[in-house]
Amino acid sequence: MSSTLPQPATEDIEIVPVLQALADPVRLELIRALRSNPSPRSCAITEYDVEISAPTLSHHWKVLREAGLTTTFVEGRTRWVELRIEDIHKRFPGLLDAVLA
Amino acid sequence: MSSTLPQPATEDIEIVPVLQALADPVRLELIRALRSNPSPRSCAITEYDVEISAPTLSHHWKVLREAGLTTTFVEGRTRWVELRIEDIHKRFPGLLDAVLA
Numbered sequence: 001m002s003s004t005l006p007q008p009a010t011e012d013i014e015i016v017p018v019l020q021a022l023a024d025p026v027r028l029e030l031i032r033a034l035r036s037n038p039s040p041r042s043c044a045i046t047e048y049d050v051e052i053s054a055p056t057l058s059h060h061w062k063v064l065r066e067a068g069l070t071t072t073f074v075e076g077r078t079r080w081v082e083l084r085i086e087d088i089h090k091r092f093p094g095l096l097d098a099v100l101a
Numbered sequence: 102m103s104s105t106l107p108q109p110a111t112e113d114i115e116i117v118p119v120l121q122a123l124a125d126p127v128r129l130e131l132i133r134a135l136r137s138n139p140s141p142r143s144c145a146i147t148e149y150d151v152e153i154s155a156p157t158l159s160h161h162w163k164v165l166r167e168a169g170l171t172t173t174f175v176e177g178r179t180r181w182v183e184l185r186i187e188d189i190h191k192r193f194p195g196l197l198d199a200v201l202a
């Protein structure tokens with residue numbers, strides 16, 4: 001059993017929060033890492049090549065989730081994150097390609 | 102005679118400052134207004150349908166220019182602004198289309 005943390009519905013994903021969420025070098029790297037592999041990944045800091053603290057990483061996951069870019073779900077003691085690639089494409093076709101090119 | 106204010110060269114336009122510049126509702130509207138007409142437009146606040154002060158508008162023009170999204174040039178007492186649409190397309194193809202869709 002898993003529970004999904006709150007996130008905006010697809011139709012409520014708005015461009016300004018999405019751009020604000022993407023406008024950070026660490027978050028861009030996280031999005032890039034998630035995009036390279038479509039299956040959910042652990043949110044744990046040991047999984048990512050970033051020079052930040054665990055609480056800072058948690059904050060970045062929250063910003064991405066609240067903007068509608070990612071889904072976070074909890075299974076036992078593990079948090080998983082995945083890119084909402086289809087939802088983003090529905091709302092802003094071509095955005096991720098343009099940003100991550 | 103006109104003089105162009107400092108701006109990054111095309112190859113120095115970077116995605117994070119561009120996203121930071123775009124991640125604001127007023128600046129998005131300014132970009133949209135500039136994109137609707139390829140000729141230079143006055144920077145004057147009377148030209149734009151925005152509910153902000155003149156100094157705030159000046160600040161927004163500066164952010165857009167420094168990110169590499171716009172060119173500002175001065176002719177006498179008038180400042181003109183235009184979108185660097187080809188430069189942006191060269192660096193991040195599809196970005197403006199995706200953001201302004």
